Amino acid sequence: xxxKVTIAGVTFKNPVMTASGTFGSGMEYGEFVDLNKLxxxxxxxVANVPWPGNxxxxxxxxxxxxxxxxxxxxxxIDVFAKRDIPFLKKYDTKIIVNVCGKTVEDYLEVxxxxxxxxVDMLEINVSCPNVKEGAIAxxxxxxxxxxxxxxxxxxxxxxxxxxxxxxVTDITEMAKAAEAAxxxxxxxINTLTGMKIDIxxxxxxxxxxxxxxxxxxxxxxxxxxxxxAAQAVKIPIIGMGGIATADDxxxxxxxxxxxxxxxxxxxVNPYATVEVVEGIEAYMKKYGVEDINELIGAVEA
Amino acid sequence: MAQKKKxxxxxxSQKEIAEQIYDLWLETDLAKDAKPGQFVAVYPQxxxxxxxxxxxxxxxxKEKGRLRLVYRIAGKGTxxxxxxxxxxxxxxxxxxxxGFPLEKAEGKKVFLMGGGIGIPPMLQLAxxxxxxxxxxxxxRNQDLFLREDLSRNGEVYxxxxxxxxxxxGNVMDAIFENDLQADVIMACGPMPMLRAIKKYAEExxxxxxxxxxxxxxxxxxxxxxxxxxTKEVDHHSHVNNARICTDGPVFEAKEVDI
Numbered sequence: 441x442x443x444k445v446t447i448a449g450v451t452f453k454n455p456v457m458t459a460s461g462t463f464g465s466g467m468e469y470g471e472f473v474d475l476n477k478l479x480x481x482x483x484x485x486v487a488n489v490p491w492p493g494n495x496x497x498x499x500x501x502x503x504x505x506x507x508x509x510x511x512x513x514x515x516x517i518d519v520f521a522k523r524d525i526p527f528l529k530k531y532d533t534k535i536i537v538n539v540c541g542k543t544v545e546d547y548l549e550v551x552x553x554x555x556x557x558x559v560d561m562l563e564i565n566v567s568c569p570n571v572k573e574g575a576i577a578x579x580x581x582x583x584x585x586x587x588x589x590x591x592x593x594x595x596x597x598x599x600x601x602x603x604x605x606x607x608v609t610d611i612t613e614m615a616k617a618a619e620a621a622x623x624x625x626x627x628x629i630n631t632l633t634g635m636k637i638d639i640x641x642x643x644x645x646x647x648x649x650x651x652x653x654x655x656x657x658x659x660x661x662x663x664x665x666x667x668x669a670a671q672a673v674k675i676p677i678i679g680m681g682g683i684a685t686a687d688d689x690x691x692x693x694x695x696x697x698x699x700x701x702x703x704x705x706x707x708v709n710p711y712a713t714v715e716v717v718e719g720i721e722a723y724m725k726k727y728g729v730e731d732i733n734e735l736i737g738a739v740e741a
Numbered sequence: 742m743a744q745k746k747k748x749x750x751x752x753x754s755q756k757e758i759a760e761q762i763y764d765l766w767l768e769t770d771l772a773k774d775a776k777p778g779q780f781v782a783v784y785p786q787x788x789x790x791x792x793x794x795x796x797x798x799x800x801x802x803k804e805k806g807r808l809r810l811v812y813r814i815a816g817k818g819t820x821x822x823x824x825x826x827x828x829x830x831x832x833x834x835x836x837x838x839x840g841f842p843l844e845k846a847e848g849k850k851v852f853l854m855g856g857g858i859g860i861p862p863m864l865q866l867a868x869x870x871x872x873x874x875x876x877x878x879x880x881r882n883q884d885l886f887l888r889e890d891l892s893r894n895g896e897v898y899x900x901x902x903x904x905x906x907x908x909x910g911n912v913m914d915a916i917f918e919n920d921l922q923a924d925v926i927m928a929c930g931p932m933p934m935l936r937a938i939k940k941y942a943e944e945x946x947x948x949x950x951x952x953x954x955x956x957x958x959x960x961x962x963x964x965x966x967x968x969x970x971t972k973e974v975d976h977h978s979h980v981n982n983a984r985i986c987t988d989g990p991v992f993e994a995k996e997v998d999i
Contacts (some may be wrong), residue, residue: 468963468987471745486850492980497956503789506958511963515979655791693896708784708791709961710747710834716901 448599452479459703460538465524472710480534490516494646505655511646555597567605567630589621599624612672625679654704658718670696686719752765759884775801777866781835785788799861811861856930951993962987970998
């Protein structure tokens with residue numbers, strides 16, 4: 441039985457990854473799961489310099505999901521390269537670093553800095569809804585996305601994954617722009633912009649007013665977008681959005697994702713990632729699937 | 742530090758001990774690792790309320806393997822918990838956070854200060870702390886939950902907002918009215934109370950350790966949801982933010998900007 445998948449020449453032992461921002465750099469969840477069992481750890485977004493993030497409250501629960509507005513707090517690339525990459529190198533899993541920035545130059549600085557580091561792929565965060573400048577501004581207009589993708593592609597030594605925002609009118613337009621600019625893969629979806637109001641205090645629950653919604657409630661939207669993008673482009677897609685179980689992950693694979701990522705559900709079940717890996721194997725056995733690649737995009741009309 | 746884990750605990754008993762305040766005993770082997778000031782995160786069964794609810798440890802019976810949680814109904818999750826009966830199963834993540842530094846207060850004259858739903862962690866602290874304990878607790882009214890238990894572990898001073906019992910006002914009023922002194926303070930309660938304690942401690946050159954709260958998601962330090970501002974650049978974040986769930990919830994008052 442083969443569970444390996446390959447994206448832009450990088451082979452993953454299985455298609456299960458962590459969604460950036462929900463798993464730190466693996467240290468915290470390493471207490472609960474064996475990181476060696478994961479296809480890849482996708483680390484939390486890192487910028488050229490430390491970012492303090494937003495004011496609190498930064499998180500709120502919503503029906504079947506949550507809102508977050510962390511604001512990409514991160515220690516900056518220097519600390520990340522010195523502390524987090526060596527930590528992850530101890531494990532037999534692929535390392536994907538999520539890169540964020542306020543300007544194109546910020547992104548390029550991090551991408552170049554990572555060029556000589558032992559990381560397997562770069563995920564470019566052009567879709568965080570919680571920072572005022574940069575980030576999502578690049579991810580909501582096709583021409584901006586094309587521009588930043590092609591500039592990063594010129595400097596990047598590792599293959600690049602463009603992480604797409606679902607907060608757009610037509611996801612296929614964005615997927616095509618990234619592909620045309622040379623992106624090696626896409627990851628989707630980032631969170632959906634949402635809001636929660638405390639009716640007793642008549643105040644916003646989040647200090648940032650809006651936050652990104654994640655969790656099982658957004659899964660149908662994510663599956664639909666992965667399917668649409670997979671129909672529109674040839675590059676591989678890493679699917680995410682509300683994955684809690686192997687059943688959810690398989691839905692994404694059938695919709696056209698080559699790999700999947702577990703995000704907010706790590707908070708609910710710290711063992712979720714490894715349970716998804718094991719559940720996919722059980723599904724393959726049950727249906728006599730010899731190679732996981734047979735499942736990718738195998739949904740029938 | 743003991744390894745964190747998610748376990749299935751069994752409800753031993755539960756009763757309402759004050760308006761909207763519940764006293765829940767759980768059977769779980771997490772009890773043996775629990776330290777005063779630490780917390781657990783309890784998962785509602787209702788899948789529409791996904792996130793675990795952080796609740797402080799009120800008491801830990803290490804021999805019987807039982808944890809006592811005293812909590813207030815604050816929303817859907819805690820409302821669900823309040824319906825649990827003996828024998829019910831509940832998912833719990835723990836034990837979390839760092840707890841109070843007992844060694845800083847050993848043998849000294851100490852204030853253990855609790856306000857409202859910040860009172861529960863003072864009980865296990867009072868039980869384990871070997872010091873001259875003055876337990877100063879602030880309630881809304883004459884619903885003096887946990888006072889009996891506390892009084893078995895130290896001298897108790899009460900303040901009530903409505904003035905029905907003890908000093909009228911808050912824990913600071915109780916200190917002034919009774920002319921109390923201490924070398925070290927350990928406290929948990931609402932933010933205005935903690936701010937007043939921080940100020941009092943700084944003005945009087947007293948070491949103070951305060952337990953903070955914030956909306957949390959993961960509870961284990963990964964999501965960076967529950968941060969507080971710190972005076973110095975934090976060792977983990979490399980910005981002036983510490984994670985309440987992991988680096989706290991107990992901080993030395995002078996280290997945090999609240």
